[in-house]
Amino acid sequence: MATKVEGIPSEMTAVQVVEFHKPHQINTVPTPKELGDYDVLLKTAVASLCHTDSMVVEGMFPKGGLPRTASHEGTGTVVQVGAKVKNFKKGDRVMSGIPRNQCQTCFNCKGPDDWHQYCENCEGMIGVFRADGAFADYHVADARTSCKVPDDVSLIDAAPLACAGCTIYRALIVTECKKGDWLAMVGAGGGLGHLGIQMANAQGFKVIAIDARDEALELCRKAGAEHVFDARKGQDEVVKQVKELTGQDGADATINLSEHETAAPLACAVTKMHANMIQVSQPAVVNIPFAELIFRDVRVKGSLVAGQEQSRDMLSMVGKSKIKVETNVFKGLKEVPKMVELAHSGKMKGKAVCVVDESQV
Missing domain, CATH: 3.90.180.10 (Medium-chain alcohol dehydrogenases, catalytic domain)
Structure with missing residues (x-):
């Protein structure tokens, strides 16, 4: 009624x-x-x-x-x-x-x-x-x-968290990463990425931030990413940098936040074999080379937004970890x-x- x-x-x-x-x-x-x-x-x-x-x-x-x-x-x-x-x-x-x-x-x-x-x-x-x-x-x-909204989170900060925060928080869960794992993010210097960097750091993941704009790379560093790579150097160079950093295996999981046509292939390429690549961005078509799916067995998963319980947990993390939007x-x-x-x-x-x-x- x-x-x-x-x-x-x-x-x-x-x-x-x-x-x-x-x-x-x-x-x-x-x-x-x-x-x-x-x-x-x-x-x-x-x-x-x-x-x-x-x-x-x-x-x-x-x-x-x-x-x-x-x-x-x-x-x-x-x-x-x-x-x-x-x-x-x-x-x-x-x-x-x-x-x-x-x-x-x-x-x-x-x-x-x-x-x-x-x-x-x-x-x-x-x-x-x-x-x-x-x-x-x-x-x-x-x-x-x-x-x-918890008392330690402002209404200004909480508004972007309604989608951006809930989306990247669920993506982090779907990666199945554990404390100490290497987590790469492609398109890390945007609204979702700068939150994801801070949330990943709060959970003890080792973050690799990848982006292609000067402003975005600067925001990655500001958000606390220790390892920041410029995608404009090309896929081969970025993959080489990630492998050198991770002992040649690649990232334990990767989240793709970029719609650029090269982003999904790059996200798979920096991910180690048999590991998860989480597709969050929404281009009309996600193009991934078959070799990544078949010969390297990279597991591609899509992710939407968090549910109510996960959203409450996300807000609690933001307040307790002093995550800045x-x-x-x-x-x-x-x-x-x-x-x-x-x-x-x-x-x-x-x-x-x-x-x-x-x-x-």
Whole structure:
């Protein structure tokens, strides 16, 4: 049974995708009027920009139609909860979960915590399809996928963690690395990579960071990567450097965070035989030489985002290990077009975040 929303303005500002392949529009729209049983209404504090937002603009997630309020990386304070919500109350600081209303009946929903994200029957993904996102004064999240933000994590830092942090944290789990193992990251100097470097260091992995932009290589070092290699030197040279560092075996596992056509082959090539290469980036096609798969038996696995329990663990790690999110802060929803411009320039270090409600941060 729907719960009527009370005590908030009838209209709000929202940044929306109105037409595919066109810039976001800043619109005045109705505020949410009803909540489902497991919905949580948040007064948005911070909303972050993710690469997936550009994929939404380009029409790669057409389900549910337009307009669609953007951003699936949001934080805020609980204003009201649905009838069956038990884990949140008014005033709680929350990091929004991305999935909305998973079916709870398919084999993914009945499987492990991090399988729930693969539900093909969910109502939608906020800011992506069928569900509006966090680039608005208020947004609705699902209590079954969202997390309370610990006191030692700021709402500014927590917003990018809703996707970037949850994604790289799960990828680290999927590598099956243990303390002391060599972990390589291709595309390590971006929003996910600089978090992954710090999380890997916190778990005792030996990190090899690989990227191809000066700004990215600088961010790798700032994030704490001791071994940083420039992919512009070519695959043969990078593989040689990694093998010299690791005793000729290669990395015990590799995470690929780059969409460049050479990234997946490089990620496999620096990985030792019979080990895991985790594909996180989402190019239209992932091209991998057959020799890596067959003659070297590199195991390629895809990885999406963490489940709710893993997300809680990730937030706890961020707070306890003092992991720093590199942010480019913009104030007010009207600044979102500038955020997008910076993100597309190739000069941005870390994540672009929009402070929607300064009083909360």
